[in-house]
Amino acid sequence: MSSQLILSNVVSRPMRSLATALAVGVEVALILLLVGLSTGMIRENSKRMSGVGADIVLQPPNSSLVLAASTGAMSVKIADLVSGIEGVKAVAPVYLQLNTSGGLGLVWGIDQESFNGITQGFVYREGRGFQGPDDVIVDDIYADARELRLGEEITLMNRSFRIAGIVEHGKGSRLFIPLGTMQRLVGTPGQATMMMIKCHDKSDIPGVKAELEGRLKSYPIFDMSSFAAHLEEANRDFGPIKFFTRTVVFIATLIGFFIIFLSMYTAITERTHEIGILKSLGAPQGYISLLFLKEALVLGGLGFVLGLGLTFGGRFFFQLLMPTLQHQLPPEWLLYTGILALFSASLGALYPALRAARQDPIEALAYE
Amino acid sequence: MKTILESIALTKIFKTGKIEVTAVRDVSLKVPEGEFIAIMGPSGCGKSTLLHLLGGLATPTSGRVLVDGEEISSGKDAVRTDIRRRKIGFVFQRFNLLPTLSAQGNLEIAQEIHRNGSRDRQHVDEILNLLGLEKKTHHKPSELSGGEQQRLAIARAVINRPAILLADEPTGNLDTRNSMVVLKMIQELNRALSQTILMITHNPEAAGIANRLIEMRDGRIVSQQQEGEWNAAEDRMSL
Structure with missing residues (x-):
């Protein structure tokens, strides 16, 4: 009652x-x-990171797993060293930078040729790859959310970019600009914040990883399966x-x-x-x-x-x-x-x- | 006969700042099992305070109250509450029914409190039938007439078969017809079920149905008369 x-x-x-x-x-x-x-x-960030298709991720010394807050950089020449290791199929240097113009998010500076070697290439809904230094590739979710069309101009990092391609989402970032442009904008020529490494076979991953750990002792090296989990954890625990x-x-x-x-x-x-x-x-x-x-x-x-x-x-x-x-x-x-x-x-x-x-x-x- | 209620030199003094008001003075009283007592007296003579003391709703300044052999006048709220729960039923002038519960709910909650959680739906139905409220089971108090509300309040007071029923002006809010019905019911409880009752009233006709009449003035008992002794005998209602 x-x-x-x-x-x-x-x-x-x-x-x-x-x-x-x-x-x-x-x-x-x-x-x-x-x-x-x-x-x-x-x-979603971790998922997109996994979607790149890399097997191993190499970061510069003193870098953070909270990618937006990471300031460490390394020479892109390391890519040559890495590609010489047995079992490595492709290496793509990437420069990640936080963009605050027109919304908050990471912009990836990529060398399209080497990046395609990792991802097997973007799937284009409209347009194609970079034609010039001021081109940007956006993913479909970003484009749909802002009703962007091919050829339109958008502002990133206080600079105007022309949309050269609209691609299917899921491969790293929502925004990609040429690596050289990114390096100039940030003032770090010849530098990258991350190397994406693709192996010939999954069975090569432990060997390549061990070889890298031997040669680049102070560099954080992750296989992709643990990197995504580490990313999630680090971001969740980010102070x-x-x-x-x-x-x-x-x-x-x-x-x-x-x-x-x-x-x-x-x-x-x-x-x-x-x-x-x-x-x-x-x-x-x-x-x-x-x-x-x-x-x-x-x-x-x-x-x-x-x-x-x-x-x-x-x-x-x-x-x-x-x-x-x-x-x-x-x-x-x-x-x-x-x-x-x-x-x-x-x-x-x-x-x-x-x-x-x-x-x-x-x-x-x-x-x- | 067994004494159900006993007060010994009961005194209650209210203090308001430096002013002291003695509401009840040295009242000693014995209520045997099955007796029906009416207490009369002018307003402010201490009737209600006495009832509150006897029912353990208030603590006396001095003196003792025993209900069925247990002291209810101790300062501990838990002790007084426990005796009240087990041995006393109250009927108030204002009915004091729980407004959000149905008639049945008002009886069941009294059972639940009395029995520490358990209920007896059959007994609830019996009591409602006995008091002519069987068709009002699911009505809320606001949907009942004054007389029905007071009948329900009486039902609630006796549903746990208390050792004593304390009624404070039970007909004070009722018209003559409903007053008669309620008084008849109270009288019936006393006669048929030997329910011990102590009733406060202003109404000499109501007092007329009791076995004993106690008159109070200025906090004291000034007279006690057995059934048939008092002058108002000829005015008794033929209930």
Whole structure:
């Protein structure tokens, strides 16, 4: 019957219940959207990295797996050294640079011929490869999101580029410019931030990797299968992203806590007379506290469900507005946010519930 | 006969700043099992405070209250609550029903509290039938008339078969017709089920159905008369 009392109290005050649940829902959606977006972007980056088709990745010393934050560079001449190793089929020097013009993303500077040797070439939807130093190749998702056409000009790194080709997505970046242009723009001629290495056969990979590790001792060398996983992990654990995610989770939980606190505090004032009735019936303090805690949990649970709705709605909205943004919800975060919603709800209701339980029965019964 | 309720030199003093008001003064009272007592007196004479003390809703400044042999006047809220849960049923002037629950729900929650979670749907139905509320099972209090609400409040008070029923002006909010129905019901509970009842009333006709009349003034018991002794006997209602 106490469950019926809880439900009837939730139902008989629909606006208050809805507003409270919605606030918890916003808490849940905020966390899930943020985590989903960061996970989506990280995973999508790793997937695109794997899609290049390289078997081994070589990075310069002191470079970072958080590619956007990596500043290390190495001479492109290393490519000649690498290509001389037995088992190596192709080597492509690449220069990765963060672009902030017209959106945030990595631009890859590539030598198209060697890059094609790794990727087996782009699949062109429109146009073809670089014709000049100011050409850019964009992938179809980037082009569709911005409704770009072949020959149109776009600004990257504060410089204008002509779209020379629109290619199928999935091979490294969404934006490619000639390696020489990139080196000039960044002021590092003859340098690359990464070497993509293709072996003749998968069985050659361990041998090539061991040979590289022997010759280039301070250079981070990864086989592609572990590189993608390392990339994901490094990006997820990247300090600023981690701090930002934790801050948002904390603030969202705090919002949920205060909303439930205010809602239950108001409810208890509103229901003082009801508390007096329960006390006159002999309801112990624990029974009354639990009644309000359970009600908060119901509101928290409703909020979680609403939050899921808001998350999926928000995801649809984001993808409509920015198709390049990828949202992937790690299933464990559904559990975490569920727990957080219920935790903030019960914590928010704790003081009001205890206060309700300690009400003087006569004063409560006399409350109008 | 077994004493169900006993107060010994009960005193309650309210303090407001430096002002002290003695609401109940040195009240000693014994209520044997099955007795029906009416307490009358002018407003502010301490009737309701006495009822709250006897029911463990308030603690006395001095003195003791024993309900079925257990002391309810101790300062501990948990002890008073526990005795109230097991041994006392309340009926109030304002009905005090839970507005969001149905008639059946109001009875079931009293059972749930009394039995630490368990319910007896059959007993709920029996009580609702007995009080003529069988067709109002699923009605909320706001959908019931004043008389029906008070009948439901009485049903709730007795559903757990309390040792004593404490009624505070049970007809105070009712018209004459409904008052008569409610009084008849209370009388029936006393006669048929030997329910021990202590009722506060302003209404001499209501008091007339009791076995004993206690009159209070200025926080004290000034007179006690057994059935048939008091002058209003001829005014008794023919219920």
